[in-house]
Amino acid sequence: xxxxxxIALIAVTIPVGRGRAQDLPTQPTVPMKxxxxxxxxxxxxxxxxxxxxDPRKVxxxxxxxxxxxxxxxxxxxxxKVFIDYHLTVEYKWGKKTDGxxxxxxxxxxxxxxxxxxxxxxxxxxxxxxxLAQGCVGDLIVIRGKDKDGKVIPVSLKAETVxxxxxxxxxxxxxxxxxxTKGQLWWNKHEAGFKEFLDTRGKDDVESPLGxxxxxxxxxKEKTIEIRVNGTTVNKAFDVYPSSGKILLxxxxxxxxxxxxxxxxxxx
Numbered sequence: 001x002x003x004x005x006x007i008a009l010i011a012v013t014i015p016v017g018r019g020r021a022q023d024l025p026t027q028p029t030v031p032m033k034x035x036x037x038x039x040x041x042x043x044x045x046x047x048x049x050x051x052x053x054d055p056r057k058v059x060x061x062x063x064x065x066x067x068x069x070x071x072x073x074x075x076x077x078x079x080k081v082f083i084d085y086h087l088t089v090e091y092k093w094g095k096k097t098d099g100x101x102x103x104x105x106x107x108x109x110x111x112x113x114x115x116x117x118x119x120x121x122x123x124x125x126x127x128x129x130x131l132a133q134g135c136v137g138d139l140i141v142i143r144g145k146d147k148d149g150k151v152i153p154v155s156l157k158a159e160t161v162x163x164x165x166x167x168x169x170x171x172x173x174x175x176x177x178x179x180t181k182g183q184l185w186w187n188k189h190e191a192g193f194k195e196f197l198d199t200r201g202k203d204d205v206e207s208p209l210g211x212x213x214x215x216x217x218x219x220k221e222k223t224i225e226i227r228v229n230g231t232t233v234n235k236a237f238d239v240y241p242s243s244g245k246i247l248l249x250x251x252x253x254x255x256x257x258x259x260x261x262x263x264x265x266x267x
Contacts, residue, residue, distance in 0.1 A: 222239045224236045
């Protein structure tokens with residue numbers, strides 16, 4: 001019985017290119033917990049100033065939750081590379097801020113590739129699902145460089161409409177735009193929203209401060225769909241790359257994560 005269960009829990013490894021075996025993308029075939037609720041098994045840490053070392057204990061486990069203190073800029077990165085998955089993450093804000101007047105900020109970085117810190121010394125090349133207050137579900141293209149110093153051509157396309165602020169928002173049936181940099185705003189981002197600490201847009205679907213918000217990132221082939229508390233807020237297609245590591249940001253604000261899980265995408 002035990003051996004049968006162990007076999008059932010093994011994800012499919014998809015061979016691509018000529019990468020090392022540990023870099024080949026894993027496609028979930030059954031639900032997988034990325035965070036075990038006990039420790040940081042399955043993750044590596046990165047901070048802009050101390051690299052792989054975490055002397056300030058920015059990344060810890062507290063009461064069954066991932067605790068990112070916000071002391072510094074960096075991320076928790078999955079050891080494995082993933083492809084074709086339905087990611088669920090729940091988060092809530094802690095008390096610490098960066099001392100400024102602007103919104104609490106963090107993110108989930110999808111399809112992260114290249115060296116640690118390859119994008120500005122801080123991030124990996126990736127597509128960010130924004131978690132900043134009022135902006136939850138925005139998609140941000142983050143281009144960095146590979147180990148040889150060449151730019152990794154991260155990009156996506158989306159159907160869009162321009163708001164009163166001229167910023168592109170996702171809208172089904174809208175004008176197709178390609179993004180090689182910058183930000184694709186979620187569909188009901190309030191034009192003129194003042195990004196001050198703990199403010200809310202009139203149509204925000206994220207939970208009130210202190211409560212848990214559920215974010216789902218559905219990455220299927222070359223598409224990404226973002227849901228916030230069950231509402232679809234953004235979509236992209238012709239996404240490149242379409243596989244990579246999954247990163248949880250620390251960006252100056254205390255934040256907690258729980259129920260970090262993958263499951264197969266619906267056929």
